[in-house]
Amino acid sequence: MQTLQIQKALKQKGFDPGPLDGVRGASTVAAIMAYQRANGLVVDGLVGPMTSAKLFGGALPAGQSSLPRQTVPWMIGAEALLGVKEDTSDADNPLIMGWAKALKISYANDETPWCGLFVAHCIGTQLPTEPRPNNPLGARAWLNFGKASSAQFGAVIVFWRGSPGGWQGHVGFYVGEDDKAYHILGGNQSNRVSSARMPKGRFLGARWPSQVPDPKAGPRWLDASGAMSDTQA
Incomplete structure (x- = not known):
């Protein structure tokens, strides 16, 4: 609903956000930036x-006390992709392949670990001017993304895989945590976009987009439900 109100306000002021559909797509992002x-x-x-x-004349839309989710729009995009999965046959999911093509990332097929590609897609579509790591397919490359952050909703979280000093890893977005695990929304988690519990002992770092103010929101505590993941790529 919030995005639809923003789209309507932009349209009224002469900035075309594309279809008034409540979806924060590329046209809406471009219209916000133009405004x-x-x-x-x-x-x-x-x-x-x-x-x-400025957009609402000093007052938020009726019934809205704040627009918090608009400050972490990459999570809106990430949540909308829950359930997207790779094609486990010899073919590839054209949606996943399209993410790489749109970002001009060389990507052979969806059998190649795509957790970093998922993060790059979510950041790239919602924050088009935010610099990405030189090798966004490499999970540990995201340790150089943006600025250091605490583990908070929307933060990019990086984990080691194999061994702490090796090169393998996993990357996704922080949703919450329990005593033993971080709850991560990410790609290539059981071959799909899903939420998974990642052991806190594998944590390497948390990052926040450099162009977005850090809300310093702190941890978000969730129930310890679901199996712990040991093999995410």
Whole structure:
């Protein structure tokens, strides 16, 4: 609902967000950035306090006390992809292959670990000017992404796989945690986009987009339900 209100406000002010469908797609992001540029705001594609105040004339839409999810839009995109899975036959899922093509990332097939590709897609579509690691397919490369962060909702979380000093890893987005595990929304988790519990002992680091203010939200505690993952790529 929040995205639809933003789209309507942009349309009324002469900035075309594409279809008024409540989906924060490329056209909506471009319209937000164009509006920010025209109004002397920080051009980041996010509807934070300054942009929302300008866009809605100093007041948020009726019934809205804040627009918190608009400050972590990559999570909206990530959640929308829950259930997407690789093609386990000789073919490839064209959706996953399309993520690589759109980002101009060399990617052979969906049998190649794609956790880093998923993160790159979610960040790239929602924060198009945010720099990505040089090798976004490499999970540990995301330790060089953005800026250091605490483990909080939307943070990019990197884990080691194989051995702490090796090169293998896994990367996804922090959703919450329990005493023993981080709950991660990521790609290539049981061959699909899903939420999985990753052991805290495999944690390497948390990162936050450099162009987005760090909310310093702190941990989000969840029930310890679901099996612990040991093999995510």
